[in-house]
Amino acid sequence: xxxxxxxxxxxxxxxxxxxxxxxxxxxxxxxxxxxxxxxxxxxxxxxxxxxxxxxxxxxxxxxxxxxxxxxxxxxxxxxxxxxxxxxxxxxxxxxxxxxxxxxxxxxxxxxxxxxxxxxxxxxxxxxxxxxxxxxxxxxxxxxxxxxxxxxxxxxxxxxxxxxxxxxxxxxxxxxxxxxxxxxxxxxxxxxxxxxxxxxxxxxxxxxxxxxxxxxxxxxxxxxxxxxxxxxxxxxxxxxxxxxxxxxxxxxxxxxxxxxxxxxxxxxxxxxxxxxxxxxxxxxxxxxxxxxxxxxxxxxxxxxxxxxxxxxxxxxxxxxxxxxxxxxxxxxxxxxxxxxxxxxxxxxxxxxxxxxxxxxxxxxxxxxxxxxxxxxxxxxxxxxxxxxxxxxxxxxxxxxxxxxxxxxxxxxxxxxxxxxxxxxxxxxxxxxxx
Amino acid sequence: xxxxxxxxxxxxxxxxxxxxxxxxxxxxxxxxxxxxxxxxxxxxxxxxxxxxxxxxxxxxxxxxxxxxxxxxxxxxxxxxxxxxxxxxxxxxxxxxxxxxxxxxxxxxxxxxxxxxxxxxxxxxxxxxxxxxxxxxxxxxxxxxxxxxxxxxxxxxxxxxxxxxxxxxxxxxxxxxxxxxxxxxxxxxxxxxxxxxxxxxxxxxxxxxxxxxxxxxxxxxxxxxxxxxxxxxxxxxxxxxxxxxxxxxxxxxxxxxxxxxxxxxxxxxxxxxxxxxxxxxxx
Numbered sequence: 265x266x267x268x269x270x271x272x273x274x275x276x277x278x279x280x281x282x283x284x285x286x287x288x289x290x291x292x293x294x295x296x297x298x299x300x301x302x303x304x305x306x307x308x309x310x311x312x313x314x315x316x317x318x319x320x321x322x323x324x325x326x327x328x329x330x331x332x333x334x335x336x337x338x339x340x341x342x343x344x345x346x347x348x349x350x351x352x353x354x355x356x357x358x359x360x361x362x363x364x365x366x367x368x369x370x371x372x373x374x375x376x377x378x379x380x381x382x383x384x385x386x387x388x389x390x391x392x393x394x395x396x397x398x399x400x401x402x403x404x405x406x407x408x409x410x411x412x413x414x415x416x417x418x419x420x421x422x423x424x425x426x427x428x429x430x431x432x433x434x435x436x437x438x439x440x441x442x443x444x445x446x447x448x449x450x451x452x453x454x455x456x457x458x459x460x461x462x463x464x465x466x467x468x469x470x471x472x473x474x475x476x477x478x479x480x481x482x483x484x485x486x487x488x489x490x491x492x493x494x495x496x497x498x499x500x501x502x503x504x505x506x507x508x509x510x511x512x513x514x515x516x517x518x519x520x521x522x523x524x525x526x527x528x529x530x531x532x533x534x535x536x537x538x539x540x541x542x543x544x545x546x547x548x549x550x551x552x553x554x555x556x557x558x559x560x561x562x563x564x565x566x567x568x569x570x571x572x573x574x575x576x577x578x579x580x581x582x583x584x585x586x587x588x589x590x591x592x593x594x595x596x597x598x599x600x601x602x603x604x605x606x607x608x609x610x611x612x613x614x615x616x617x618x619x620x621x622x623x624x625x626x627x628x629x630x631x632x633x634x635x636x637x638x639x640x641x642x643x644x645x646x647x648x649x650x651x652x653x654x655x656x657x658x659x660x661x662x663x664x665x666x667x668x669x670x671x672x673x674x675x676x677x678x679x680x681x682x683x684x685x686x687x688x689x690x691x692x693x694x695x696x697x
Numbered sequence: 698x699x700x701x702x703x704x705x706x707x708x709x710x711x712x713x714x715x716x717x718x719x720x721x722x723x724x725x726x727x728x729x730x731x732x733x734x735x736x737x738x739x740x741x742x743x744x745x746x747x748x749x750x751x752x753x754x755x756x757x758x759x760x761x762x763x764x765x766x767x768x769x770x771x772x773x774x775x776x777x778x779x780x781x782x783x784x785x786x787x788x789x790x791x792x793x794x795x796x797x798x799x800x801x802x803x804x805x806x807x808x809x810x811x812x813x814x815x816x817x818x819x820x821x822x823x824x825x826x827x828x829x830x831x832x833x834x835x836x837x838x839x840x841x842x843x844x845x846x847x848x849x850x851x852x853x854x855x856x857x858x859x860x861x862x863x864x865x866x867x868x869x870x871x872x873x874x875x876x877x878x879x880x881x882x883x884x885x886x887x888x889x890x891x892x893x894x895x896x897x898x899x900x901x902x903x904x905x906x907x908x909x910x911x912x913x914x915x916x917x918x919x920x921x922x923x924x925x926x927x928x929x930x931x932x933x934x935x936x937x938x939x940x941x942x943x944x945x946x947x948x949x950x951x952x953x954x955x956x957x958x959x960x961x962x963x964x965x966x967x968x969x970x971x972x973x974x975x976x977x978x979x
Contacts, residue, residue: 279977292884358976359708362815365973366710375703385813388735390742395735402731403814431742454703 267374268336269455269486270360275369277330277355277510329355331510332369337488337503339374339454342481344497344518345490346525347507353490356507357381357459360488375454375486378405382459384444389433393424393443396432400447414450421472422446442469449476455486471683474500494522494664495598495637499681526566526664534564536660541581546655550589550645553622554579555660557641567666570636570673570687574629574663578643580655585620587647589613593627594642594658595634603639603685615648632674635687638664718969721817729820729827736828755791755836759784766905775907777940781844786904788840789862789935792833793870793928794895799825800874801891805881808979818972819965822874826867833863840939855941861950862934868957869927875964879971882978902928908949924949927957 330352337343345353358364360371361379386403387396397418401411419425422443424435432440458477477500481487491497497504497518504521506514506529514524534557538544544551555578557564568574582589592607608614608625642658667673667682674689675682713721744751759780766772767779774782800822804811807821844850877894881887903911911923924930930953933946 290884291886292880292890293886295884358812362706362708363812363976366708368710370710371708373706373708377706379814382809382813386735386810388739390739391735395738399731399735402728403810403816407727408730 266339269339269341269375270337270371270373270488272336272356272360272371273334273369275330275333275356275359275371276328276367277352277359277364278367279327279329280325328510330359330366330507333507333510333512334369335505335512335515337486339486340484341503342487342489342501343503343505344501344521345488345505345507346494346497346521348529350509351507352510353507354381354459355510357457357488357490361457373455376405377455377457378448378451378453379457380404380448380451380459381457383441383448387432387440387444390431392431393419393422393428393435397428397443397447400444401451404447404451405453406451418446418450421449421476438469445469445473449473449480452480453485455488456480457488459490494525498522522664523566533661534663544581545657546580546645549584549587549647549652550580550582550654552578552580552643552645552655552657552660555641555643557661557663564663567664570634570665570667571631571670573631575626576629576641576661577624577626578660579622579624580645581622582618582620586617588615588649589618589623589645589647589654590615591623591625592644592646594644595629596640596642596658597685598638601685603634605644632689633686634665635682635684636665636667637685638662712970713973715969718817722819725816725820728816729823732820732824733827736824737831740828740831751832751835752839755784755787755839758787758791762787762905772906773910775909775936777936778848781848781850781940782907782936783905784840784843785936785939786902786932788833788836788939789866789931790899790902790904790928791836792829792863793866793931794899795832796826796829796867796870797874797877798891798895799829800871801877801881802888803874804878804975805888805979811976811979818975819875819968822871822878825874826871844939850940852939853941855938858934858938858945862931862938865927865931865934865950865953865957868954868961869931872927872957872960872964875961875968879964879968879975882971882975898928901926903932908933908946921948921952924952925956927953927960929953930957 333352333356345356347353355364357379358381359366360373361377361381363381384396384400386400388399391399397415398411401414401418402408406414419428422439422445424439424443427435427439432443435443456477474496477487477489481500487500489497489500501518504514504516504518504525505512506521506525508529513528514521516524536555538551538553541551541553544553546552555576558575558577559568559572564574576593578591580591590607590613592605594605595603597603606627608627640659640662642656643660644653644657645655646653667675669675669679671677674687762783763780767774767783772779803821803825804818810821811818841852844852877887877891908920908923908929912920915923930946930950933949936942937946
């Protein structure tokens with residue numbers, strides 16, 4: 265039985281965020297003049313504290329980026345860390361990478377670790393691709409010999425062979441990213457720490473990177489991976505840790521972690537409601553009041569089965585009688601690709617003048633339509649002839665589509681990666697001739 | 698697969714010991730080589746555009762100093778041609794000033810590196826001191842060529858003394874650079890402060906006027922005290938190296954070395970104490 269690759273015990277990190285500029289001096293000049301006027305300040309200070317305005321360290325001046333985190337990562341496992349922005353994911357990685365230090369607690373890392381918090385750290389625009397590969401490799405912990413032996417593979421992976429001796433200021437941003445990731449992909453540490461670096465590059469290159477990370481994970485190395493993209497975590501990791509406001513709230517199998525995240529933290533926004541008409545989005549003509557998502561079991565909580573119909577219901581109010589109001593929905597995926605828009609086609613209302621009043625509209629997204637993944641849904645309210653938009657709100661509600669792998673989806677019995685934005689179940693027919 | 702033999706790293710909130718600080722320096726030494734190499738590569742890449750500037754800058758510098766202080770103000774120059782006298786001082790002063798200001802900004806200007814990757818931070822100012830030797834070498838070469846071709850003064854055996862003032866200058870510039878670099882993380886105005894500080898320090902140093910002037914005004918006994926400003930020893934040592942002289946100015950070099958050591962050790966101590974907070978602040 266080998267020791268865990270990473271063990272973290274009661275790790276906390278607290279930042280001091282006392283009013284910048286007031287308690288903390290930003291310039292040397294201020295600091296020096298403050299030093300000389302210290303006696304004066306002492307007097308002022310005592311007056312202040314008499315008035316009960318002392319600058320004591322209070323709870324508001326502290327920000328706990330991490331609070332009492334403990335976990336162990338067995339050697340050879342790929343672990344995903346998920347959580348909202350500001351949940352403490354990056355702070356955790358920074359502590360493990362020794363970029364910043366913990367406030368209390370400790371962590372033990374066994375084995376050579378490479379951390380990839382950014383692609384292309386230290387790239388210099390005036391240097392050639394070749395020189396940047398060498399330097400970036402060194403920065404990420406490769407020795408001169410290791411870089412030399414992997415250089416050709418790196419250049420080959422990046423696909424910028426022809427420009428390798430050109431200063432990278434002449435590269436497109438895509439080329440830079442590819443070169444940077446190529447270096448990262450050829451690190452062979454015992455432990456690899458990666459922070460959302462996949463959110464860059466074109467889809468084909470992202471795919472190449474993902475399979476490379478998968479390879480690293482399956483070759484017995486420990487991978488610690490932070491991402492917003494739950495589907496990526498699901499694909500790459502066996503285990504998942506969920507962080508929320510600096511605390512660990514779940515740790516277990518990756519799919520369970522994602523489920524936990526979706527149910528408790530992620531997509532609690534399957535209902536959106538505006539209490540007062542004045543605050544509701546829209547203008548003097550029409551305003552959106554309420555949006556909710558249902559499936560067969562009622563209001564959506566947690567992931568949506570790919571085989572279920574998803575129903576969007578929204579309420580809105582029309583104040584200008586006679587408007588040809590047309591509601592619409594707009595679905596974007598996790599990478600903000602606009603998957604589709606749809607407008608209300610019901611003949612009774614479509615492009616017909618409507619009386620003023622409150623309306624309730626329902627629209628169904630059919631089963632086996634969207635691929636697995638996380639989506640956001642926006643709602644629009646516009647009048648036609650002439651076209652006039654009254655309300656257009658992206659990201660009203662969100663949902664995650666999952667395939668429970670029961671075999672009746674478009675996957676059939678195939679369980680591997682299934683790319684694409686949509687995943688229709690098409691009628692197939694084959695005859696033996 | 699047992700991993701008991703793998704290196705184990707313990708991360709705690711405690712301040713790292715001096716021993717582990719030094720161990721880290723040794724462990725990551727390969728990176729220092731790369732930082733220096735990158736620094737020099739970048740200088741070369743930019744040099745392609747303006748190699749002339751590397752020559753022109755010290756030339757303009759010396760010509761201006763000679764016109765203003767030599768011809769106009771008629772400052773004495775210990776019996777040397779004023780241009781050579783000022784140039785010898787400028788060679789070493791420019792290196793000091795480049796390294797000090799480069800090092801003092803090294804944390805702030807590499808913020809993206811500091812917040813993304815771990816390595817001994819002190820390597821950044823170190824790489825500037827080492828990389829700056831390229832520029833120093835070019836200026837020195839220019840001096841030797843000018844002194845030889847124009848004044849017929851080729852370097853004598855005293856030239857072998859070069860490492861001594863150079864070492865003193867590295868120690869002084871790193872010492873001051875480390876203090877400023879550490880302060881620059883907390884205070885935004887260190888860049889401005891260091892600009893003025895360098896001007897002040899230049900006129901406080903015997904770059905454009907000879908040390909004998911100080912001796913005349915304040916007495917011979919004041920010199921060791923004055924030489925506690927390490928660039929006094931460094932510049933006089935450099936003049937001895939390049940222009941020769943009666944004897945090695947040990948009476949200046951020794952106090953200079955003592956105070957430069959104190960400044961450097963203090964700088965390393967201050968820097969190392971604040972090192973782990975830097976990524977949170979830059």
